[in-house]
Amino acid sequence: SCITALYATSLSALSIGMMMILGKALIPTVLCLGVIICIGFATIGSVLTPYSCIPIVGLLALIFSLGYSVVVWERIPFASTNLNTALCGVKSSADVLLVAFVMMIMAFMWTIGWAIAFLGVYDHYLDKNSESGVNNSITWVGICIYIGMSISYFWTMNVMNNVVHVTVAGVVATWWADPDSLSTCCNSVLRELFTRSLTTSFGS
Numbered sequence: 001s002c003i004t005a006l007y008a009t010s011l012s013a014l015s016i017g018m019m020m021i022l023g024k025a026l027i028p029t030v031l032c033l034g035v036i037i038c039i040g041f042a043t044i045g046s047v048l049t050p051y052s053c054i055p056i057v058g059l060l061a062l063i064f065s066l067g068y069s070v071v072v073w074e075r076i077p078f079a080s081t082n083l084n085t086a087l088c089g090v091k092s093s094a095d096v097l098l099v100a101f102v103m104m105i106m107a108f109m110w111t112i113g114w115a116i117a118f119l120g121v122y123d124h125y126l127d128k129n130s131e132s133g134v135n136n137s138i139t140w141v142g143i144c145i146y147i148g149m150s151i152s153y154f155w156t157m158n159v160m161n162n163v164v165h166v167t168v169a170g171v172v173a174t175w176w177a178d179p180d181s182l183s184t185c186c187n188s189v190l191r192e193l194f195t196r197s198l199t200t201s202f203g204s
Helices: 002-048 053-091 095-124 140-177 188-198
Strands: 126-128 135-138
Touching: 002 053, 002 095, 053 140, 095 140, 095 188, 140 188
Parallel strands: none
Antiparallel strands: 126 135
16 A cells, blocks of 8 residues: 555646646657557557567557547647646646645545554454354445445545545636735735635535
8 A cells, every 4th residue: 555655646737837837748658659659559459478468458449549649639728828828727726735745645534544444344344153252244234334334435535536626726826816925935815715625615
């Protein structure tokens, strides 16, 4: 789990870094990269494997990638402009990335704690044969508790996501309306927005 969390955090940081660096060129770059990967998959599959299905899959993926790229290519300037505008808003207060990573760590800790609790409750509410001590089935009370725990898990994860969403939306809105009120690091606007996302706008 720790390795998975580290991998996810590193991948998220790398993705954000690529978006910051590439900006408007991100979408065309990703589309071209997808086509190149499909070509490589089909070529390597035809050379290194005796199975004909692998290069066929690569060619099909290449056809779909090229078709998709041709269809959406005219819309790329509009999407790239929107993406670049959003990135400018995020760059105006780099602390917002720290909020996202803190919430990611909290989500990881919540997942670990919930999984341990769920396994404990699962073991506790198993029907046990008093003579052999063999686990037979799950009690109805256990099923109800499992459902409630599942709802609590997804509910909490959505609340954490929404805390980040409300904070980022507030920062971008502030940057759009009054860019001079934001500083790149340690600004009071972000603290106010984050506090609001945990109080009056909690779970929005």
